[in-house]
Amino acid sequence: MKTTSRIFLIVLCFGVSALAADQSIALKAAHMFDGKSNTLVQNAVVIVQGDKIVDAGSNLPIPNGAQVIDLGNATLSPGFMDAHTHLTLDFSGDYNLLRLKEVDLNVSEQAIIATAHARATVEAGFTTVRDLGSHFVGSREFVDVALRNSINKGVVVGPRMLVATKGIGATGGHFDPTSGFRDFLFGREPDYTDGIADGPDEIRKAVRFEVKNGADVIKAAVSGGVLSLADEVDTPQLTPAEMAALVDESHRLRKKVAVHCHGDQAAHDAIEAGVDSIEHGSFMKPETLTMMKRKGTFLTPTLMATEWIMNKIDNYPQALQAKAKSAAAARSEMFRNALKLGVKISFGTDAAVFPHGQNAKEFKLMVDLGMTPVDALRSATANDAELLGIGQKVGTLEKGKLADVIAMPGDPTSDITATERILFVMKEGKIIRRGAPTVQGISESTTPDIAAPVD
Numbered sequence: 001m002k003t004t005s006r007i008f009l010i011v012l013c014f015g016v017s018a019l020a021a022d023q024s025i026a027l028k029a030a031h032m033f034d035g036k037s038n039t040l041v042q043n044a045v046v047i048v049q050g051d052k053i054v055d056a057g058s059n060l061p062i063p064n065g066a067q068v069i070d071l072g073n074a075t076l077s078p079g080f081m082d083a084h085t086h087l088t089l090d091f092s093g094d095y096n097l098l099r100l101k102e103v104d105l106n107v108s109e110q111a112i113i114a115t116a117h118a119r120a121t122v123e124a125g126f127t128t129v130r131d132l133g134s135h136f137v138g139s140r141e142f143v144d145v146a147l148r149n150s151i152n153k154g155v156v157v158g159p160r161m162l163v164a165t166k167g168i169g170a171t172g173g174h175f176d177p178t179s180g181f182r183d184f185l186f187g188r189e190p191d192y193t194d195g196i197a198d199g200p201d202e203i204r205k206a207v208r209f210e211v212k213n214g215a216d217v218i219k220a221a222v223s224g225g226v227l228s229l230a231d232e233v234d235t236p237q238l239t240p241a242e243m244a245a246l247v248d249e250s251h252r253l254r255k256k257v258a259v260h261c262h263g264d265q266a267a268h269d270a271i272e273a274g275v276d277s278i279e280h281g282s283f284m285k286p287e288t289l290t291m292m293k294r295k296g297t298f299l300t301p302t303l304m305a306t307e308w309i310m311n312k313i314d315n316y317p318q319a320l321q322a323k324a325k326s327a328a329a330a331r332s333e334m335f336r337n338a339l340k341l342g343v344k345i346s347f348g349t350d351a352a353v354f355p356h357g358q359n360a361k362e363f364k365l366m367v368d369l370g371m372t373p374v375d376a377l378r379s380a381t382a383n384d385a386e387l388l389g390i391g392q393k394v395g396t397l398e399k400g401k402l403a404d405v406i407a408m409p410g411d412p413t414s415d416i417t418a419t420e421r422i423l424f425v426m427k428e429g430k431i432i433r434r435g436a437p438t439v440q441g442i443s444e445s446t447t448p449d450i451a452a453p454v455d
C-alpha cells in the first residue's frame with residue numbers, strides 16, 4: 001500500500017471512530033418528568049452525547065446524524081434511585097430458610113448471586129442505589145464494596161452504588177450479626193470490625209474502619225428493629241453521646257449518616273445529633289417530625305418492607321410477628337403526618353426484604369397514603385440525589401447531567417404503577433435495557449400479591 005493511501009486509511013479509521021464516539025442519541029417520548037417541574041413536559045426530547053445530557057425539553061430540534069430512539073406514548077424520567085437497598089443480601093420469603101442460607105452459603109457464592117440482584121435493580125429503572133448495610137455473619141468480606149467497584153469498572157451490570165459496608169450498632173442490637181444464635185457459635189463476640197461498637201470512642205473507630213475499607217456512607221442502628229431476634233423494636237440502642245460521636249466522625253470524613261430507627265425517642269436523639277436521614281421511622285410522633293422538618297432531615301419510609309412482611313407474616317417467628325404488626329400499625333399515620341408537615345421524603349424500599357427488582361412498587365404505596373404522583377417521582381430522583389450528595393451529577397434531566405434516563409409506558413401521573421413497567425433504561429449514556437428485562441427469575445416470577453397499605 002502506498003504511503004498516501006495508508007495515511008488516508010488511518011485518517012478514515014480515526015475519523016469514523018471519532019464520529020461514532022460523538023454521535024448523539026435523541027430520545028423522544030410523548031411526555032417527560034424532568035425531576036424539577038410539577039407537571040410533565042409534552043413532546044419530550046432528550047439529547048445525549050457520550051455519557052452526558054446535552055439538552056432536554058419540548059419539541060427540540062434533532063441534531064444532524066443523531067440516532068433517534070422514539071419511545072412513543074411513554075414518559076421519560078431521570079433514572080430512579082433507591083436510598084435503601086441491600087443488594088448483597090438474598091431475599092427469601094421464608095425467614096428460617098434465609099437464616100439457614102446465611103450460615104450455609106459460602107460468601108463468594110453470595111457475592112455472585114448479588115450480581116444478579118444488581119442487574120435486576122438497574123433493569124427495573126433504578127440507576128442509583130444507596131446500599132445500606134452488608135454483612136455476612138462470621139465473615140469479614142466487604143461484598144458491597146466489591147460489587148460497587150465491579151459495576152464501576154463495567155465488569156458487572158448494575159446501578160451506581162453508594163455503599164455503607166457493615167451497619168454500626170450496639171452489642172445485642174439490631175445489627176449484631178450473632179444475635180439470636182447460640183452464644184459463641186462463631187467463636188468470638190463481634191467487635192468494631194463487624195460494625196459492633198459500644199461507647200463514643202469505639203463508634204469513632206468503627207466509622208474510621210469502614211471509611212478505610214471503602215464506605216461511601218455510614219449506616220447505624222439507633223433503635224431496635226423488626227427482623228432481629230434479641231431486641232424490642234422501638235427501644236433506643238445508642239446513647240446521645242454515641243450518636244453525637246457517630247455523626248461528628250462521619251461528617252468530619254465527609255460521609256453522610258443514615259440511621260435505622262423505628263422508635264420515637266431514638267429518632268429524636270438522632271435528629272438532634274444531626275443525622276442526614278431516618279430510615280423507617282415507624283413510631284415517630286408529630287413533634288419529632290416537626291423537628292426533622294426544621295433541621296432538614298430526610299425520612300426514608302421503606303413502606304415496601306412493612307408491606308411485604310405483613311403479607312408474609314406467617315413465615316416469621318412469633319416474636320417478630322408482634323414487632324412487625326406494631327410497626328405496621330404506626331407507620332401509615334406517621335407517613336401521613338410527615339407529608340402534612342412537609343418533611344423531606346427520600347425514596348427507599350429496603351430491597352432484600354422483598355425480591356430485588358420490585359423497588360418501584362413503593363411508588364403506589366406512597367401515593368395510596370396521600371403523596372402526589374409527581375412528589376413520589378421527585379422523591380426517587382431529585383430528592384434522593386440531594387440526600388446522596390450527588391445532585392450536581394444526576395437526579396434531573398437537564399444539560400450537563402449524566403445521561404441516566406429511563407422510560408415507562410403512558411403517564412405515571414395518572415397511573416403511578418407505570419413505574420413498575422419500565423421499558424427503557426440508559427445509564428451514563430449506555431443503553432442497558434430496551435424491551436423485556438433479562439433477569440426474569442428475580443424480578444418477575446416471585447411477584448407477590450401486594451395488598452392495600454396496612455393502617
Ligand SMILES: [Zn+2]
Nearest residue numbers: 084086132350
Ligand atoms: Zn435495611
